[in-house]
Amino acid sequence: MKSATANRRMTLLVMRDAQHSVKQIHLSKPLMIAVPAAAVLSLSGLVLALQAHSSQVVSQLEQKVTLENMKNLQLQSSVNSREQSIERLQNEIIKLSSQAKDMQQKMEHVDELEQQLQQFIDKHSTSMSTDDSTDKVSSLSWDASEHVGGEFIAVHENEMLDLAQETKDDFQEMQELLKTMESQVPHTLKKAQETQTQISGNPTLWPTTSTVMTSSFGYRTDPFTGKAAFHAGIDIAGENGGPVYAAGAGKVVTAEESGARGRYVIIEHPNGLQTWYMHLSKIQVDVGDSVDKGEQIALLGSTGRSTGPHLHFQVVKKDKPVNPLPYIRSANSEYN
Numbered sequence: 478m479k480s481a482t483a484n485r486r487m488t489l490l491v492m493r494d495a496q497h498s499v500k501q502i503h504l505s506k507p508l509m510i511a512v513p514a515a516a517v518l519s520l521s522g523l524v525l526a527l528q529a530h531s532s533q534v535v536s537q538l539e540q541k542v543t544l545e546n547m548k549n550l551q552l553q554s555s556v557n558s559r560e561q562s563i564e565r566l567q568n569e570i571i572k573l574s575s576q577a578k579d580m581q582q583k584m585e586h587v588d589e590l591e592q593q594l595q596q597f598i599d600k601h602s603t604s605m606s607t608d609d610s611t612d613k614v615s616s617l618s619w620d621a622s623e624h625v626g627g628e629f630i631a632v633h634e635n636e637m638l639d640l641a642q643e644t645k646d647d648f649q650e651m652q653e654l655l656k657t658m659e660s661q662v663p664h665t666l667k668k669a670q671e672t673q674t675q676i677s678g679n680p681t682l683w684p685t686t687s688t689v690m691t692s693s694f695g696y697r698t699d700p701f702t703g704k705a706a707f708h709a710g711i712d713i714a715g716e717n718g719g720p721v722y723a724a725g726a727g728k729v730v731t732a733e734e735s736g737a738r739g740r741y742v743i744i745e746h747p748n749g750l751q752t753w754y755m756h757l758s759k760i761q762v763d764v765g766d767s768v769d770k771g772e773q774i775a776l777l778g779s780t781g782r783s784t785g786p787h788l789h790f791q792v793v794k795k796d797k798p799v800n801p802l803p804y805i806r807s808a809n810s811e812y813n
């Protein structure tokens with residue numbers, strides 16, 4: 478009986494560490510079995526509860542993840558569209574800057590042309606009365622090195638603002654240039670037109686097809702009286718009815734017939750010179766006509782005080798006849 482009872486009891490020795498005493502726990506055998514069993518049962522209950530809980534948490538998490546994914550997708554698409562618009566913007570700015578560059582080149586070209594025009598005017602307007610030397614026509618006094626920023630090679634996003642600003646500056650600069658040019662170019666053109674008129678108005682064209690001179694300007698023996706006399710022009714021999722050309726552009730101020738001169742024409746040129754054409758067989762212009770340089774004005778003849786078909790050609794400067802040769806000789810070389 479004792480042994481049976483003793484057999485039913487079991488002793489547990491609980492040893493913690495050196496400082497603590499060993500504890501003895503006496504338990505009956507069924508209890509020894511029951512405790513772990515209860516523990517196992519409660520543990521499995523706990524595990525089941527935990528599993529239930531975790532699956533709930535997992536499904537919640539899954540929902541959250543799904544939501545997040547959707548948000549991410551939305552975000553991604555908005556990022557994509559933003560990237561596209563940035564790209565578009567970049568392209569726009571690149572286009573703009575290349576336009577600005579083209580425009581600058583055009584401006585420089587115009588400036589160059591204007592300077593050429595100025596040189597042209599300076600070269601040909603020596604006889605013109607220039608108002609003042611400060612009246613230079615070149616309107617572009619801009620130093621290109623200051624404003625041409627070189628090639629735009631690559632554009633990164635952080636450079637966009639700089640580029641945009643630069644482009645804006647370029648356009649502003651060009652607007653100012655355009656404004657200056659708008660006021661200056663008409664002036665330049667007017668001057669050029671005046672110069673052109675002066676040039677075409679210079680009586681430099683040989684007035685006949687024949688170049689045989691029979692009498693020069695100055696003192697000579699008069700062919701009629703044999704006495705010394707002043708010859709106010711040059712005589713060019715030619716065929717009766719041959720063409721007579723205006724030596725320069727101008728206005729016909731006289732077209733008539735009078736004794737010694739025969740049929741004659743006087744053209745007034747813009748620079749104050751006059752050219753006289755005498756002994757004509759036929760006059761082909763009227764007083765008041767504007768004639769171009771080289772325009773046929775009459776037919777050569779022998780009217781008036783003349784010994785044979787020839788043109789008496791005379792240049793009058795400030796009411797005084799001057800030697801025509803310095804005028805028409807220079808231009809004659811252009812035609813020969």
Ligand SMILES: [Zn+2]
Pocket residue numbers: 692708710711712788789790
């Ligand atoms: Zn003569």
